Amino acid sequence: MSGAHLAVRNIGKSFRGLRAVNDVAFDVPAGAIHALIGPNGAGKTTCFNMIAGVYPPDGGTILLDEHSIAGLRPDQICAAGVGRTFQIVRPFMGLTVEENVTIGALAHCRHVPEARALARELLEELGLGDRRTARAASLTLPDRKRLEVARALATRPRLLLLDEVMAGLRPTETDQMVAFLKELNARTGVTILLIEHVMRAVMALSQHIVVLHHGEKIAEGRPEDVTRDPAVLDVYLGQEVH
Amino acid sequence: MPDDPGQFVVTLLQAIVMGLLTGMVYGLMALGLSVIFGVMRVVNFAHGEMMVVGMYLAWLAFDRLGLDPIVSLPAVAASLFVFGYALQRTVINPFIGLPEHMQFMLLLAVAILLVNACLAIAGPDTHGVQVDYMFDSFNVGPLILDAVRVYAAIAALVVAGLLWLFFTRTRPGKAIRAAADNHVGALVVGLDVKQLYAMTFGIGAACVGASGALMLLIVQVHPFLAIDYTLLAFVIVIVGGLGSMSGALAGGLLIGVSEAVAGVLLQPSLKSVFSFGLLIIVLLLRPQGLLARRA
Amino acid sequence: MRAGGVWQRLTEGVPARALAALAVLAALLLAAPVLSQLLPAGDYWLSILILMVYFAYIGQAWNIMMGFAGQLSLGHALYLGLGGYIAAALYANLGVGPWLGVFAAVCIAMLAGGLIGYLGFRFSVAGVYFALLTIAFAEFTRILFDHFKWVGASGGLFLKVEPEGSPFNLQGSPVLFYYVILVLAALAFVFCRWLLTGRLGYYWLAIREDPEAAQAAGINVFRYKMLAVLISSGLTALGGVWSAFYYKNLFPESAFSMGRSIEVTLAPIIGGLGTLVGPILGSALLVGLGDLFTTMAERLAEYGIKAGGLKQIGYGVALLLIVMFRREGVWPWLAHWLGFDRHRENQP
Known part of the structure; x- marks a missing residue:
């Protein structure tokens, strides 16, 4: 890349x-x-x-x-x-942190398990690894921002x-x-x-x-x-x- | 189509005027829906049911007390105001701002309750009122206008006029209009929102109740009319612009005329084809309504 | 994909207890026609069960559009009506058997769904406005069918009761209809689970949550919303065919009515929007409650108490209470209570 x-x-x-x-x-x-x-x-x-x-x-x-x-x-x-984040963060609030990033990764991954593996990797890198099963709506603002960066990065x-x-x-x-x-x-x-x-x-x-x-x-x-x-x-x- | 073209023009003109008269009553009904949506962003899926409740109340007043629906109108409207006010305070208020499907389901439950309450109390039979002027008519040139429709339209016009005064001359009226024009603005200005919402729902209910009383002069009531009126009110407010008060009245006239004219030109059973066709076109091309200024 | 892979995809993250409960439910449902005969008025109980499974099935189909992709349709009677009318008319008028006619029925319903979706999504008609668009199309079609002579217009279309009818013509006892709708409902359940665990499911949920953010994440929102409408309308039409042959009569007034569209939405919303168990649980609750109040009204009548509208009022009150106090539906609450939600359903 x-x-x-x-x-x-x-x-x-x-x-x-x-x-x-x-x-x-x-x-x-x-x-x-x-x-x-x-x-x-x-x-x-x-x-x-x-x-x-x-x-x-x-x-x-x-x-x-x-x-x-x-x-x-x-x-x-x-x-x-081109990957982007929003000024006013817009993660998929009702979904889990991992699901959020998996959706981004599906842009280039052929299968869901592959996308999920990539999502986990990215979440670890951004320090959200332990929050991956939490709903995005339950995150603090800084975590939401990190989540958006992770989702954008997942699209490669x-x-x-x-x-x-x-x-x-x-x-x-x-x-x-x-x-x-x-x-x-x-x-x-x-x-x-x-x-x-x-x-x-x-x-x-x-x-x-x-x-x-x-x-x-x-x-x-x-x-x-x-x-x-x-x-x-x-x-x-x-x-x-x- | 009749053989005589002159006669045909008269028939058509007659239908248009009749449509306009009925349309006044439709407009008043739709106004209630529009006010509620404009202020609360809640689509009242129980609107037709509230209309039918208004019709039954007017029928009860006629049946038990011998009151003309135009005379009992203030009492019917007041009852529905109280009902609407209380309903908003207790049941609907917690659902403001929630997803549409939740509001839909809530009001659907209210609708089921209302229509079956009518059914339990008055039965499935149709009821109408027999006023003295039932078969009177006015001759205007070649046109023959049913007295009931003329009186109903005049009364609807009076109610709409009173509402206009309320919305332009009184403090609560202005506050409600401000909230309808600028939903967030009203919240920021710090109007007593709970009170305002309950009043708005009450006024919406009173509008539809008043129009129900007047509608009883024109048609007979039975519980299953409700869903048709709900649909009709949707069509009118979308065509006129959801949330717009003048749009609702104008939309009512337009749909009233289109139904009457379609009844003459096509079969009466096809009369709502035009309304639903118009609804589809407006939704696709001018979702802000035919009469709204801009998006 | 290998069978093992599919099984793993479907069951991953589902607690063993939930799978066991599902297996017990499946066994009970399979044995229901036999079990019901052990009860007094067994045929009656079977007819109630048929209704439950039918509403669970069409609720599942509607849920794809609203619960998964977030598109509120209040016009699903259109697909039920079209499906039923086409298969029934092909059989009654041309002698084309339902197992063949069902293909035409599903195709035409999907065309209708595709048209509504295409117009709605292309012209950005969203939320309540989209719901009204779906109502408008259903009502429009209702009036057209009222004047459509080939299918009997407003007089209705009737299928003959054929005592010697064979399952090949979808004719037979209620037990046959029960198993047909049960298979449909079971397949729809598994199919929806399969969809949810794949790319499509993830994309739909993203679109439901935030279409703009979904698009920024690379999702062709229009395409996936179209897929939701097409799949949902096709599955709904299957239910329409079944219903036409089960009831053997069709009237535009009821087949395309808004009341029927609303019926479709009740079970999934009450049960839990976007969940797989929601439509099933919601349907069981609603049909069960309806039956309970009917029985109560009958008992009251035996004691000379007239209670015409009371059963419907009871139904309305129950509905209102569920909506007011279980906004997210009954299943998310029940699943939590049973401890089934430690892994969320859509998170394998």
Whole structure:
């Protein structure tokens, strides 16, 4: 398994005349970890949803390893190698933890027992091994976030879209998640694009940051450069920077 | 089809006007369903049964006290308000926000109880009222309008007007409308939701009770009408837009006319083909209702 | 797959006590026609048992759509009616035997289910709206059949009672009908268990829980919802064929009625939606309660107390109490009480 190259080319999206994302373009090279940051309402999740196929972009293209995925259905995009988590977690609440991840693994496993074995492996890695027979609804928020990551990983993505998986985690849990993602990236080469407010995690993980504001890209570059960018500081002025 | 085209136009026109008159009563019935759904997001599967209860109460008032259904209407509506209020407080309230199939099963149990209570008390026979003006009619140009339908429609219009005043001029009315327009908003604003829900269910029940009393002027009642009225109310509110009050009234008129016209153009037994066809088309293409502004 | 593999897939994670209980139940049901003759009014008890098994079977079929895939259908009378009418009309009008006609019946019911599913899912009609769509199609078909001369229109379609009839024409004693519906119910039970433990089952549960998240996990939601409707409508039509030949008369007014659609949903919801035992337990409870109140009303009548609607009121009260206090259905509660739920049913 290796990472995929994501190329977002000038995508835009309006909702009822409101421009949520305007002419945004960026690249995530294969095997890289990039972050998408910006204040609330900047259009980050809208970008994610377009990449993941929840709705098609009004214009522009999205390429995964040079193949256009814009306008495909979410399940087709998943099959193309994109896994995602949701900002507001949505595990299958009535099912067990293991069932949740098994469903993801069935995307490429031929038989259920094989998928279940893979699910158990992933749950061990994410520290949910002892919770696997519990209902997802009984998990705490941090565990639910981990469960979503596990479910997304079970689909064997080449690009992983993580929407605020650190929000609500305690510092030690954040560090664990960061370490896990780093190790995962190093071991499998999976490309990771994350939306994150927790700057500690962003700085520790990402090699490159794209900053959105009012639906437009206002800066991008290495983390240490971006955080010194006057335009970015202006946007974040008065806002809490973690 | 009749040989004389002029006569045919008159027949058709007559059917349309009759349909409009009946449609007023239908609209009032559907209004109850729409108000309840709009505020509580509960589909009242016992709506037709409540309609039949209203019809039986009006029949009892006529049979025992000799009261015209239009006269007993306030009492019938008030009884159903109390019934609806109490039912919501005791049985339905715990089910608000639960999955649809649970609400469906709950209201189904209520429906079975209601229809069989009617059956046990009044028996399976049909009952009607014989008012003095039963066979009177008004001649408007070439049209002949049954007096019972005209009076029923006027009374329905009056009740709808009173409801409109209630919803626009009184505090609880405005609160209910606010809750219907913005379900979450009302919860956030901190209206006394329990009270509001119970009132809403009461008002929904009163609407359908009033329309039941008026319907008794037009048709005879028997317990098994209930499920037909439930279906009819569903068709009307979907066509008019589920949760919309004006939509329910307009939907009632539309379905009333379509039934009457289909009865003239096709066989009377085919009259609901058009309603159900319309229901399917609206569900697929305009689930927000024909008359709603936007999704 | 080898037989051993299938057996393992079906029974994995099921406590031995539950399997033993199931085996006892199966043995009792197999011996029921003989056992019932030991009782006074044995034929009556057999007819009650037939009803129980019939509602368990069609409840199981409906449960695939609602309990597994989360699609609320309140129009399953359509599939029962179509199945029954087609097999009965082929036999009565053209002399095509039911064992052949059943294929046509199932195919046409699946076509109808496919059409409703296709329209509903393509146009994103969900929840209550989807339920109303299924009602609308059933009612629409009812009115069409009311005017469909070939099947007797509103006058009804009747199958002759053939004293010399053979099982090849699905004619015979109640015992024959009992075993036919028992085999159907048993097969449906095993089939549903098999579905639930496979890819399809996992996908359906995911769609039931959260269609959007299911799609993000790579599931073609439309395709698997369609499969649920097709399987459910086909199995339901089988029940319709059985019912047509058992009762030997069909009227559009009842065959396609909303009341019949509602009857289908009662047992699985009362028993426990999405569980395999739910439809069976729910059916036993509901038919049992119905019979109990009928008997009580008859006893009261013997003492001169008229109790016309009382049995139905009793039934309504019982239903209301079960719904109010066992929202998830009786089986999840009973299974917990019996200790059968240490491994959840859908988790092999």
